[in-house]
Amino acid sequence: xxxxxxxxxxxxxxxxxxxxxxxxxxxxxxxxxxxxxxxxxxxxxxxxxxxxxxxxxxxxxxxxxxxxxxxxxxxxxxxxxxxxxxxxxxxxxxxxxxxxxxxxxxxxxxxxxxxxxxxxx
Numbered sequence: 001x002x003x004x005x006x007x008x009x010x011x012x013x014x015x016x017x018x019x020x021x022x023x024x025x026x027x028x029x030x031x032x033x034x035x036x037x038x039x040x041x042x043x044x045x046x047x048x049x050x051x052x053x054x055x056x057x058x059x060x061x062x063x064x065x066x067x068x069x070x071x072x073x074x075x076x077x078x079x080x081x082x083x084x085x086x087x088x089x090x091x092x093x094x095x096x097x098x099x100x101x102x103x104x105x106x107x108x109x110x111x112x113x114x115x116x117x118x119x120x121x
Contacts, residue, residue: 002088003095005032012121014107014114017100024097031092038088041069042081050078060119 001023007013020030043051053069061067072078103111114121 001028001030002033002038002085002092003030004036004038005034005093006037008037009121011114011117014111015118015121017103018111018115018118020095021097021100024095024100030095031089032095033088033092035088035091042085044078044082044085047078047082048075049073050081052081058119060121 003016007016024030039054041051041053041055041057045051050072051069052072053067055061055065055067055069
């Protein structure tokens with residue numbers, strides 16, 4: 001999973017980080033992208049299907065913001081997007097559980113508060 005290192009909304013950054021530990025423990029590799037803000041979402045399925053768009057997978061995005069994703073059934077497109085993702089990884093740093101453990105108690109409290117508000121962010 002590739003996430004921006006610097007997010008334009010601090011509240012979203014705080015809320016997002018509360019989920020990283022669970023994801024890492026489940027085997028997800030998280031990388032922080034250093035070259036700016038990424039808002040696009042990308043999913044490649046079986047090297048043949050690509051889903052790309054701006055929508056977050058929450059009710060706010062689908063019902064209030066009307067964000068969308070496009071699904072493309074093309075191995076060529078899936079390959080091109082995979083190659084772009086791999087290039088983006090070269091401008092990223094891995095985030096491990098040890099990084100999460102280094103957060104201060106104050107940060108963790110703020111993050112938990114933001115997590116409570118995450119359905120509204």
